[in-house]
Amino acid sequence: MKSNFVKAVTRVVMSGIVAGITFTSGALLVSADVAVTSGSDNYAKPSFEPEYQQVSKKNTNDIAVQVLGINDLHGGLDTTGEVAIGDKTYANAGTVSRLATYLNQAQSQFKKVTKSDNTLRIEAGDIVGASPANSSLLAHESTMHALKAMKFQVGTLGNHEFDHGLPEFNRILTGQKPGKTADTLVKKYPHRNSGIDMVVANVVNKKDDKIPYGYKPYLIKTVNQNGKKAKIGIIGLETSTLPSLTLYDNYKDYKVLDEAQTIAKYDKVLRDKGVNAVIVVGHTGVKTENKVTTGPTVDILKKVNTLAPDNAVGLYLAAHSHQYANAKVGNTHVVQAVYTGKAYDNSWCYVNPKTGKFTNVIPHVYPVLSAKDDPKTTDDQSVAEIVKDADKRVNKKVNQVIGYAAKAETITGRLHNNANKENAAGELVVDGQLFGAQKAKLKPDFAFTNTGGVRADLIVNKRQAITWGSAVAVQPFGNILQVVTMTGSQIRQALNQQYDENQQYYLQVSGLKYTYQKSTDTKQLYNVKDIVDNHGNAVTDTQSYRVVINDFLHGGGDNFTAFKGTKLVGAVGTDTDTFVNYIQTMTSTAKKVVPPVLDRKTLIQ
Template sequence: MRLKFLSGVVPLVLFGFIVTSHSVIYADVQITNNVDNYSKPSLEPDYQKTDTSNSKDIAVQFLGINDLHGGLETTGPVDIGTKTYEDAGTVGRLAAYLNQAQSQFKKVTKSDNSLRIEAGDIVGGAPANSSLLAHESTMHVLKAMNFKIGTLGNHEFDQGLPEFNRILTGGEPSSQTDSLVKKYAHYSSGIDMVVANVINKKDHKIPYGYKPYIIKTVKQNNKTAKIGIIGLETSTLPSLTLYKNYKDYQVLDEADTIAKYDKILRDKGVNAVVVVGHTGVQSKDKTTSGPTVDILQKLNKIDPNNNVGLYIAAHSHQYANAQVGNTHVVQAVYTGKAYDNSWAYVSSKTGKFTKVSTHVYPVLSKKDDSETKADKKVVSIVKDADKRVKSKVNNVIGYAGKAETITGRLHNSASMENQAGEMVADAQLFEAQKAGLKPDFAFTNTGGVRSDLVVKSNKAITWGSAIAVQPFGNILQVVDMTGAQIRQALNEQYDEDQHYYLQIAGLSYSYAKDENQAYVVKDIWNSQGQLVADDQTYRVVINDFLHGAGDNFHAFKDTKIVGAIGTDTETFVKYIKAMTKTEHKVVAPTLNRKKLVE
């Protein structure tokens, strides 16, 4: 449900530092949006000293990341507040900044209470130096960075929860596992998984002994207090992973779950609560919105006296720094390009938070901050992973027509088309045609297209570049769909403000603004320019994620399967090889398949 809001500008005073913030009334809950202006905590005015009113309280720091996605060396632009930082990222530099932030916190507050928390999607949709090693290299990095608490995201289910639990705990892989994984070290990450709203359907217990919450005792100046940390999975999990991977589990409502465990913690004498939730939120254009806001709005209705002082969010890959009611909310974008740094103070008498201050910072590039050196231990883990997968990753599988990167979803056109995404759809249509399945169209979810297709200066395309674009290995299916179902699928792109959208092949269509949702589809044409009829049946290539109504594309659900052509990963590699044999080599598609009309 989307709610209208009113906004205005008010001053917010934190630790004696006045910043300009934008206060929004969202139903009955006030939202205060903060803008982060500084690139480092050491430059932050309200992190220079503690407020005198908190001198007798216990200081606690929460350092958070979210949606790492195995991005051990991923770099790119990151938007934080009103600023864009170029070439941000890499886990080596992330580790260094986390260490700096912790050292500064201790220097200012004289407190050793610092906790590192990750908010889900540690793995999945990752480059080869993580995915080819079953993401164990990523788990090794998190251990080296001293992360102790985490929760489940949807991508922890990509290979099934049993496999994620194996890499979490350092279990041995199966005998059928690739030799690269077998030869890699297997040891526990040391991360305690907290997830309160995922239960097994058979026994209604949280799987693998994960806990709904964890209680941490913090100490300072001979005083103690307790902090409760509740973990949450997104309740939209069934639309985000394959049916076989979630069918054994039920995901409970997030707000109801927080209210339940907030009361349990209160009964245990824990009055300071942090939620780490794999639920989306975004602060942009002086407003903060998203599922996390809706969850907190509901929580404040059913549990108005809740003790949640901090909510570390995830999933939507956006920047957020705001206060929703009494709860501070942060999200640090994704793939290790940023981190959130929250300072809190707890009264030893009441056990409640007396003050919480939140900020999000970029992981600056070496060019922007040459004085900060990447953490050597973390860098060595990444270099070892690179070395192990190098021969496979660097294998040249084809050549492009131009020595130019074929860009992905970070470079969408106004119609939400991107070159790599439409090339993926072209590949799926091409391979289904080769297999004799006579497909008419192909659709792929842009969330499954994870990267640009990097082309080397000699026009070469490597296996690693292709896998970065299509890392999941989803099964491709050819299904029967009526023209009306195809129209429904295309319209479903626009019922959630294009949060989920498709890349298409074999067809084009026109769309226009609509009263009931952002846009509505008008005419649909096949590749010969003929109109697609609502009452006619067509053959469509989709992945098994979409076939299960992934990303809320319900039009694809349970459509009749007439054939399959292997995985999306294999198909994309085959397509690059096939196009390389043509006169023009691999060429970026022209982005003209979706046409906005008046």
């Protein structure tokens, strides 16, 4: 199954084949010392990869090490969808049972070609959180069971590991029993230690500067081949933007240290211990698109090269941005395998047993192909049984019909935004939140939600029915909805904050419409102009309004600081329950759920 990928590049010093990616000229000078080079993966399966057919002569005396990585699984036990890798898009990719098989195939091929048993399986954070019901209703312990069955050895923290507080994540990581108030489904589910060693170097307790729960800043793995030994260091990183990505109560006890400074610090610690080959697993974003690789991970590695020009970091497993990446920043290769188990990265690394340094790193990213695209590859039965068991346990709750749509058509979410960053599922969510606050007699004017909280399309089945599971997949967090008082000026500020970070974070809005136009300020792409309510009345800067937001936004989440500290009027309940209740009410009043018209944001010239 050979893909039709076209080779891509961002910047090179010279043309040629470097560590498994073909580069061509296209200068983008980063600095005198740090180049960023990007390439596209050309094959859908590692068994077709020319570089994985034999060991290069220059590496025959080296120790071969394979790193198999995933990121941002989000409890997607049976999640499928399109995945874009390079300039090729694969349909219906995913599920952990197929991922497990592909990881096993990749490991078998590596062993056959290199005669090496040195394979590390690493996950780069957000393994849980914002998940479908067969993970979330079981407190994500089903996902931990699947990871254990897939033999993952090392992991780091993402922001979603904090969704219910780090103590709860540590409980499911180590297989401890839940508390007395836990749901019966959770209490009855088997509790098992995942066996994953958590490495996170830049999260420390505020009280004593120690890493919580005995997690380690790094691990040292000894690798052996043909009587030769070497050591590999693995440094783990949380994103330093954690405070803007989770509730205050969940991170208030911790400090998150600068990523680059942390890498430089522990790179030196490892080298002082005789470890000259270092891997970083970091929950920081990156993407390779249109021959360019950008993102926080690139910036971090540039800074690392300034702080420690002689660093030993040869491979960086990135995460968080849910995008494809395969690039090289300075001497460090960077990969990211999209998200929700639709892809995986496979890096063949060679270590000189005398110097302990990487002599060659060959990274690639591959899709988890559907059974239609690769019928000869079958699901891993042990993992499939875990998913089947989880489905059975939550089936009654998940399949409960809560309402009906006007048409038997999926109401699409944030993966299907229009040009103005509006999506039907997201606006249905905020319409429901406005309705819920009205029902609670809190007299709201408007409702806003962060689009990152709208996690999925709203699936409508052939009978036009909407199930509990479908609704919860859209709103899985259970954030508390609050009604706050805001001036029109603060509302304008919040809307403008959508456009100050290249629209990385944006809002779904209800109860108002606005126009916006392009700005001459390079730090503010657009400016909001006219804001009106649903009756056509102007929203004025000096007037006060009541606005429904979740507690994540109220804490300044996603860097929407305009919401932070606004006066609380009252609480509505959880966003999950409010959305479910809205769909139920729409149906009980003989109305059908209809996708909103996407006309709330208008770009003007």
